[in-house]
Amino acid sequence: MGWFQKTGDFISKHHKGVKIACWSIVSVCFVGSVAWAAFGGGEFSEDSDTSNEVKGFIKGTELVYTSSYLDGDAFSFDKDTSKIRLVAKDPEIETIVNIDDLPASEYGFMINDSDEYYQDASSITMSGLVKSVSLVSRVYRNLKTELPVSVYKLSPSATFASSLLMEAETADLYAADGTLLSEEDKATLPNTSKPYRSDKGEITDGAECSGGAAIRNFSSGMKFEFQFVSSKAIDLALSIKACLRPASVNFDDGYSITVNGQSLLTEAVIPGGTGYYTPYTLPDVTISAQKGMNTIVMSYNKSNPCNLDALSLTSSEDVLSDKSALILENEDEPATSIDSSDSVMEDSSL
Numbered sequence: 001m002g003w004f005q006k007t008g009d010f011i012s013k014h015h016k017g018v019k020i021a022c023w024s025i026v027s028v029c030f031v032g033s034v035a036w037a038a039f040g041g042g043e044f045s046e047d048s049d050t051s052n053e054v055k056g057f058i059k060g061t062e063l064v065y066t067s068s069y070l071d072g073d074a075f076s077f078d079k080d081t082s083k084i085r086l087v088a089k090d091p092e093i094e095t096i097v098n099i100d101d102l103p104a105s106e107y108g109f110m111i112n113d114s115d116e117y118y119q120d121a122s123s124i125t126m127s128g129l130v131k132s133v134s135l136v137s138r139v140y141r142n143l144k145t146e147l148p149v150s151v152y153k154l155s156p157s158a159t160f161a162s163s164l165l166m167e168a169e170t171a172d173l174y175a176a177d178g179t180l181l182s183e184e185d186k187a188t189l190p191n192t193s194k195p196y197r198s199d200k201g202e203i204t205d206g207a208e209c210s211g212g213a214a215i216r217n218f219s220s221g222m223k224f225e226f227q228f229v230s231s232k233a234i235d236l237a238l239s240i241k242a243c244l245r246p247a248s249v250n251f252d253d254g255y256s257i258t259v260n261g262q263s264l265l266t267e268a269v270i271p272g273g274t275g276y277y278t279p280y281t282l283p284d285v286t287i288s289a290q291k292g293m294n295t296i297v298m299s300y301n302k303s304n305p306c307n308l309d310a311l312s313l314t315s316s317e318d319v320l321s322d323k324s325a326l327i328l329e330n331e332d333e334p335a336t337s338i339d340s341s342d343s344v345m346e347d348s349s350l
């Protein structure tokens, strides 16, 4: 819950000058708790003088919502699990609001920066017209934070099957600085002798791998991104196809995997073998696919990785397709990232 700290007119007259001092008090006095009764009691009326705009911010310290939609889906935001922080300075009152865990009734959503307010996420229907969704304070409608969303429509040529193979050599590969490598990069970097694609360069290898190639020679900080489409929310079996190394390794020691942002451990031990291109399929692990676009990220944070060959997905139903099954409908959304840190000073606009 929140609290009030009386600061009088001093803040409204000197708000820049007292910013640091004010936040120091906020930090120290965090345990006070008289604000909530006042918050619900009309002191924060919506018809405040709009010529003196309320300053502050609203943001998620924990955000649980679905970012990928098919045209016609309802917007999905988990108010039970999410944790929303509101800080506001209303020039009409001599108090600062600092609420660490805003109750569900006190925030909602707006789309495309229009004035219409939605208390419940499920009352928003996602379509190509929804360019942005904002989390917004119920009382202070100018305090909002962007929730990036993608809305897709089904490609007319899409087909769905019970299995899907995604080759590492055709996945999106990112350099340690976050740059997405081109197909030419994958065939020429880090050197033309043994580039990332094992079937390219002066020394080719991996012909026995799935698709006749693996990704090799990659280094700490790099990552793969695989995307696939599921026509429904469903559990899937994921098989990771890698290559042996001479010595046994714990796969999770170097590879970190997320599925739609959720961490995944394989707990697999890769046995030692001959060379660096002998295919080896890890035991299946179960993952939860969401309806629509799904993203698996595999980042590597050590040296000398097992070469990566492919990912294989298997379902009990015909629900799987590659990412070309969906066409992005709501392009031109603002490029806004979510800051989930809890630093007051960074985001304060008081």
Ligand SMILES: [Ca+2]
Binding pocket: 167, 168, 169, 209, 210, 211, 212, 213, 214, 308, 309, 310
């Ligand atoms: Ca392969």
